[in-house]
Amino acid sequence: MPPTDPDAEIRLVAFDALRSLVARHGEILPWEVIAEGFQHRGERILFANRARGIFRPKQMTAGALSIKTTVPKAGRVARYDDLAVEGGFVYHFQGTDPDTFDNNALEYSASLDAPMIYFFGVAPARYLVLFPAYAGAIDRTALTCEVVIGSANELATRATTEVLRRRTVVAKPRWEHAILRDRTLSAWDHRCAVCSLSTPALLDASVVWPDGALRGAPEEDNALPLCLLHRDVFDLDLLGIEPVGTIRLARSLTAAVGGGPVLDAALKPFDGARVRWPSVSRPRDEFLLQRFERFARAA
Structure with missing residues (x-):
């Protein structure tokens, strides 16, 4: 059984804040909305850092709160293939050293079985918000980590990885349509x-x-x-x-x-x-x- 997550309260508050943002703006959020962060115990806590893919705010003591992939401004490349056939996202470590602070935070999240937020880049400065996201199998040689997406209604009792993989496959068309809608409306x-x-x-x-x-x-x-x-x-x-x-x-x-x-x-x-x-x-x-x-x- 994984150890207790000391930052569970912050994670739950972050998820509640995201639910409100998604209800207001849709499940694809612009960076300026994400950058506002959320309030907890009188403090402003950031959801993510613009420059870093793996993020743990200073108010947390254990694993990462969020992970992020971006689409380069100079030229967009479709990221659908990041979703592996078996149903999990393949997330790439930051840099080439598996033992950096950020990569260790991601590994620690996996050891805690702690829910995170996945900001999946769909256009420059626009992100599909996926949560709770769980770090699974880690390949330190390939510098990758499997990420599966759970249900926001089941934070207290995480489903098995196999169940989450199946749900991810089922949810993929909905996410793809949300991305298509966002890009098409922007173009027009x-x-x-x-x-x-x-x-x-x-x-x-x-x-x-x-x-x-x-x-x-x-x-x-x-x-x-x-x-x-x-x-x-x-x-x-x-x-x-x-x-x-x-x-x-x-x-x-x-x-x-x-x-x-x-x-x-x-x-x-x-x-x-x-x-x-x-x-x-x-x-x-x-x-x-x-x-x-x-x-x-x-x-």
């Missing part, structure tokens, strides 16, 4: 491709051509930002977008009479309108064409 300046609605809570990302995802997790070149109404209509193949950007509605919608204000005001006016493409990261023509051909067959 947080607006619907059809109607330009710019209320973030009412926007989502739709995959253009599902088979394009066979190359891995969907990327922005295979996604469109759509408001919830136009997302549902697009996903049902009642709305199509030609590679040149012309929006088309299915005949069942354009020919409908007396369909109500939503049909008349929020759908029909966009038939024949043009999408205003962003300056970067628009969907690939081949995906748009394949999807439009499917729409045309259905319509």
Whole structure:
């Protein structure tokens, strides 16, 4: 049985603070929000350090509170492959010496079986927040550590590593979609491709051509930002977008009479309108064409 974690109280307060932040901002947080830290016993405690991947605040005496991976500003590389096939993240030690202060803090967290926070970089200065994260198998030669994600409702009774691995595999598509949504909305300046609605809570990302995802997790070149109404209509193949950007509605919608204000005001006016493409990261023509051909067959 692992020793008692002397910093358990701080960890629980940190998790409570994160729940509030996620409820307010979503599960992908900007660094400026993370950098504010949280309050405990009259002190401000940091969640993480911008310059370091493994972090233990000065108020803690044992293992790490958080680990972090970043996306370089100069060029983004998809990090989905950090999620191993068997369901655990592969986290790389800091530097090449396994016995640095930071790496020892991570190993100590593993020995305590202590829950941590994983700030998983999805774009420069933006992080998917995963907790509780547990450090598992450590390979000091490869300088790596397996990390599995638990349930925020089971902090008192940690599930077995095998159970957590299975849950991680199940949760992976949800995390990937959250990343896709964040990147797609950012590329399109947080607006619907059809109607330009710019209320973030009412926007989502739709995959253009599902088979394009066979190359891995969907990327922005295979996604469109759509408001919830136009997302549902697009996903049902009642709305199509030609590679040149012309929006088309299915005949069942354009020919409908007396369909109500939503049909008349929020759908029909966009038939024949043009999408205003962003300056970067628009969907690939081949995906748009394949999807439009499917729409045309259905319509």
